[in-house]
Amino acid sequence: MFSQQERALLDLPAFAALATLMPDGAPQLTVMWYRRDGYSLRMIAPADTRKARNLEHDPRVAVIVEEPGNSYHFVEIRGTVEIVHDDDAARAELERIAERYIGDRAKDYAAGLSADPRLLLVVHPEKTVYHPGGG
Amino acid sequence: MFSQQERALLDLPAFAALATLMPDGAPQLTVMWYRRDGYSLRMIAPADTRKARNLEHDPRVAVIVEEPGNSYHFVEIRGTVEIVHDDDAARAELERIAERYIGDRAKDYAAGLSADPRLLLVVHPEKTVYHPGGG
Numbered sequence: 212m213f214s215q216q217e218r219a220l221l222d223l224p225a226f227a228a229l230a231t232l233m234p235d236g237a238p239q240l241t242v243m244w245y246r247r248d249g250y251s252l253r254m255i256a257p258a259d260t261r262k263a264r265n266l267e268h269d270p271r272v273a274v275i276v277e278e279p280g281n282s283y284h285f286v287e288i289r290g291t292v293e294i295v296h297d298d299d300a301a302r303a304e305l306e307r308i309a310e311r312y313i314g315d316r317a318k319d320y321a322a323g324l325s326a327d328p329r330l331l332l333v334v335h336p337e338k339t340v341y342h343p344g345g346g
Numbered sequence: 347m348f349s350q351q352e353r354a355l356l357d358l359p360a361f362a363a364l365a366t367l368m369p370d371g372a373p374q375l376t377v378m379w380y381r382r383d384g385y386s387l388r389m390i391a392p393a394d395t396r397k398a399r400n401l402e403h404d405p406r407v408a409v410i411v412e413e414p415g416n417s418y419h420f421v422e423i424r425g426t427v428e429i430v431h432d433d434d435a436a437r438a439e440l441e442r443i444a445e446r447y448i449g450d451r452a453k454d455y456a457a458g459l460s461a462d463p464r465l466l467l468v469v470h471p472e473k474t475v476y477h478p479g480g481g
Contacts, residue, residue, distance in 0.1 A: 226417040228363040232371070236371055238407060241422065242412060242420050242477075275376075277377060289368075289374065
């Protein structure tokens with residue numbers, strides 16, 4: 212379970228830095244939209260991207276979400292990603308995720324995407340560290 | 347060399363997300379102050395921290411720096427960290443780094459630190475990807 216403070220932070224329209232592992236084991240980072248769903252984070256990636264190929268090879272990830280405008284307040288999550296190979300489900304989820312960031316424009320955004328298949332990524336935390344900041 | 351756009355972004359008082367590798371190879375993330383110095387980024391870490399122990403074990407890192415207030419504009423860097431075991435050099439560098447973020451308070455901040463030894467971390471990029479955002 213996320214704590215109440217963690218949920219409050221994660222439910223802001225903040226961005227996630229997602230660390231995956233390259234085939235040689237080196238770390239790789241991208242900035243992601245996401246949506247919290249219970250004790251998981253949901254993200255979308257085109258299947259033909261570096262991060263998606265990395266996750267197919269090794270599902271271990273780390274995620275940091277910082278409070279917009281206050282990077283001293285952040286939560287770090289280590290865990291694994293479950294990959295859902297369902298383009299329809301991924302697009303439906305992407306529209307929900309996009310609403311967090313662009314509101315009413317999410318439907319048009321989702322409708323305008325390329326046909327490249329999308330993966331639904333479900334981050335399952337194993338360890339969470341909360342940094343309240345303000346120190 | 348960083349491009350002019352990359353330098354302009356990196357020289358903002360932005361925060362870096364630093365990905366290191368746990369002993370089992372899983373990724374780990376922290377938020378860091380840094381300072382660009384030519385084609386490197388300088389950071390400081392207490393020697394007795396997870397990230398420092400990770401780097402002693404495996405120097406491969408990834409770094410993301412986002413524009414404050416505009417996470418669509420970011421640069422990702424993959425490379426390796428050179429660890430300088432010189433507490434005096436690390437503290438001198440930390441004061442310079444801190445000036446980027448807290449200005450005149452940097453001297454008091456540096457003077458008030460614990461006696462725990464600090465490491466100077468020099469990130470040497472091998473690959474840099476610039477995301478101009480605004481799409």
